[in-house]
Amino acid sequence: MASMTDLKKRKSSIESTGQITKAMKLVSTVKLQKARQKAEDSKPYFDFMYDTTTSILKLSEEIRHPFTCGNGCKKKAVVVITSNRGLAGGYNSNIVRKVTEDPSLDKKDVVIYPVGRKGKELLMHKGYEMGMDFSDSISAPIYADAYLITKMLINDYREEKIGEIHLVYSRFVNTVTQEPRSLQLLPVDPKQHTGDVDANTLMNYEMEEQEALEEIVPKYIASLIYGALSEALASENGARMQAMDNATSNAEEMIEDLELEYNRVRQDSITQELTEIIAGANAIS
Amino acid sequence: MADTMHLSIIAPDRIFYEGDVTMVEFRSTDGYRGVYPGHVAETCILQPGKLVIHEKEGTKMAALHSGFLEISPSEVRVLAEIVEWPEEIDVERANKAKEHAQRQLARYHSDMNLMRAELALQRALVRIDIAGKK
Numbered sequence: 001m002a003s004m005t006d007l008k009k010r011k012s013s014i015e016s017t018g019q020i021t022k023a024m025k026l027v028s029t030v031k032l033q034k035a036r037q038k039a040e041d042s043k044p045y046f047d048f049m050y051d052t053t054t055s056i057l058k059l060s061e062e063i064r065h066p067f068t069c070g071n072g073c074k075k076k077a078v079v080v081i082t083s084n085r086g087l088a089g090g091y092n093s094n095i096v097r098k099v100t101e102d103p104s105l106d107k108k109d110v111v112i113y114p115v116g117r118k119g120k121e122l123l124m125h126k127g128y129e130m131g132m133d134f135s136d137s138i139s140a141p142i143y144a145d146a147y148l149i150t151k152m153l154i155n156d157y158r159e160e161k162i163g164e165i166h167l168v169y170s171r172f173v174n175t176v177t178q179e180p181r182s183l184q185l186l187p188v189d190p191k192q193h194t195g196d197v198d199a200n201t202l203m204n205y206e207m208e209e210q211e212a213l214e215e216i217v218p219k220y221i222a223s224l225i226y227g228a229l230s231e232a233l234a235s236e237n238g239a240r241m242q243a244m245d246n247a248t249s250n251a252e253e254m255i256e257d258l259e260l261e262y263n264r265v266r267q268d269s270i271t272q273e274l275t276e277i278i279a280g281a282n283a284i285s
Numbered sequence: 286m287a288d289t290m291h292l293s294i295i296a297p298d299r300i301f302y303e304g305d306v307t308m309v310e311f312r313s314t315d316g317y318r319g320v321y322p323g324h325v326a327e328t329c330i331l332q333p334g335k336l337v338i339h340e341k342e343g344t345k346m347a348a349l350h351s352g353f354l355e356i357s358p359s360e361v362r363v364l365a366e367i368v369e370w371p372e373e374i375d376v377e378r379a380n381k382a383k384e385h386a387q388r389q390l391a392r393y394h395s396d397m398n399l400m401r402a403e404l405a406l407q408r409a410l411v412r413i414d415i416a417g418k419k
Binding site: 222 | 295296297298299300326327328329330352353355362364366
């Protein structure tokens with residue numbers, strides 16, 4: 001049986017761990033609220049963008065453009081959005097699993113463009129090829145970052161270094177549910193865009209439709225990436241909040257058990273001392 | 286016909302403007318244009334330029350740098366990647382950017398850099414212009 005001092009030490013160590021996890025939980029709660037607001041603010045822009053892109057794609061169904069038909073290259077770029085810090089439960093590994101378990105993403109043909117150091121480390125360890133790293137943009141996503149990532153990806157796509165662009169991130173469903181999700185950004189799949197846009201709406205373009213596609217698709221992708229970044233940040237903080245909440249309640253449980261054991265040991269030692277005193281007193285008399 | 290139309294300007298991180306207007310001016314790939322209510326449906330790509338919103342009570346100005354715009358007879362929707370009110374513009378920074386762009390223009394002659402510097406110069410000039418008028 002552990003001694004009283006041992007138990008005391010263990011208890012105080014768990015207590016301080018519990019304090020840390022509790023503080024971390026509070027911090028992520030505040031961060032979550034902010035990130036959530038931001039994710040919601042980016043919704044109208046994205047929705048509008050989606051409508052416009054859908055109507056353009058509908059109009060230009062016959063147009064053969066690399067953005068809709070592909071460019072023949074077999075390499076697939078995958079933008080993987082994870083977090084820079086750990087202690088967020090299964091958040092990062094769930095996203096990484098989404099990549100590794102996707103049968104259409106063969107390791108040989110995949111280049112990872114990591115956003116978030118944790119995902120980068122995990123995938124690098126598994127032997128995936130790495131493209132440019134954008135991890136800095138996840139701590140506070142701004143539109144300019146999404147724009148930069150898009151510009152680089154589109155450039156590589158135009159030069160036929162990559163033939164497909166995918167995006168893997170964690171969708172923010174609610175505070176307790178985050179769901180890893182994979183999207184194909186390029187070539188744009190018109191089948192994914194069968195929205196309720198009225199095909200009869202007459203829309204004129206100042207320039208040729210081909211040119212419009214050329215201009216609008218990159219903006220569309222940038223808005224998708226921006227939306228994904230903001231949602232990922234909310235998911236990350238949601239996941240961390242939950243993980244830290246669990247950790248705190250585990251610590252409390254352990255402290256309770258230790259308390260019980262400590263009291264038992266203390267009682268034992270008191271009883272033993274008493275027995276010894278009485279035995280001693282009996283021996284003298 | 287109604288004498289106003291609904292204008293909404295949506296930026297990635299916020300709704301920049303929403304309201305009923307009598308006319309809106311902007312710069313598209315074809316140059317400066319003004320749109321009145323009842324315009325035929327059209328989509329245009331924006332160039333860095335001044336955005337002038339004509340409300341019934343007066344006009345408002347903003348710097349609109351990139352994005353596109355959808356016109357329908359009763360509504361104009363602007364998807365702006367970068368848009369700023371005059372008071373949000375950092376004039377000092379714009380001045381620096383202007384000088385930098387001019388230097389780049391003088392130095393480089395390759396097409397790509399020329400285009401980039403020209404765009405940067407346009408943006409800087411618009412910012413300075415708008416901020417000076419508030």
